[in-house]
Amino acid sequence: QKEVEQNSGPLSVPEGAIASLNCTYSDRVSQSFFWYRQYSGKSPELIMSIYSNGDKEDGRFTAQLNKASQYVSLLIRDSQPSDSATYLCAVRNYGGATNKLIFGTGTLLAVQP
């Protein structure tokens, strides 16, 4: 089982719709969760960070965390063609000598005009 799993997609949504991206993780001691956006040929860009159960909103983006079910999701409201990119979920684990940021393989989002 991969430590951080994401559906590779592509996830295709029409312009103006809500895009829902999901991520599951295997280590129950994970404490920090991040969403990055990566355009083709570019480096990852931080969108959201979330540390507590529940929802966190920032503009059109909402991150949702459920530690009991070990999943974190990202909702993008009013999706725009410029949102088309790969979205990477990252989980930071603590414990012992481990303090690594582990990335999923990313979900490719395509917003259709």
Place this chain on the structure above:
Amino acid sequence: KAGVTQTPRYLIKTRGQQVTLSCSPISGHRSVSWYQQTPGQGLQFLFEYFSETQRNKGNFPGRFSGRQFSNSRSEMNVSTLELGDSALYLCASSLGGVGSNQPQHFGDGTRLSIL
């Protein structure tokens, strides 16, 4: 505030050579992490440095090494290059600190091609 700066942006090498990549973190950031990104494997963690000490290491062979200087700048070295080392190498910095949960911010990366 300047972001994470990686040099060079592009590099072409041949098998058997060695290469050194450089990373200057965001001012005030003391933690620097290195990742390898390939289309098939995604982002793979190489190592993390904090206050000139390697704090974590990924599952890469000993040909991959790194170091961090007192000004938090970091270098990554790959010796005896193989074709499979062709990848985008990304550096990310964060404030760091024990148990830090601060996010990492990435540089633009160095694209390494091995011929």
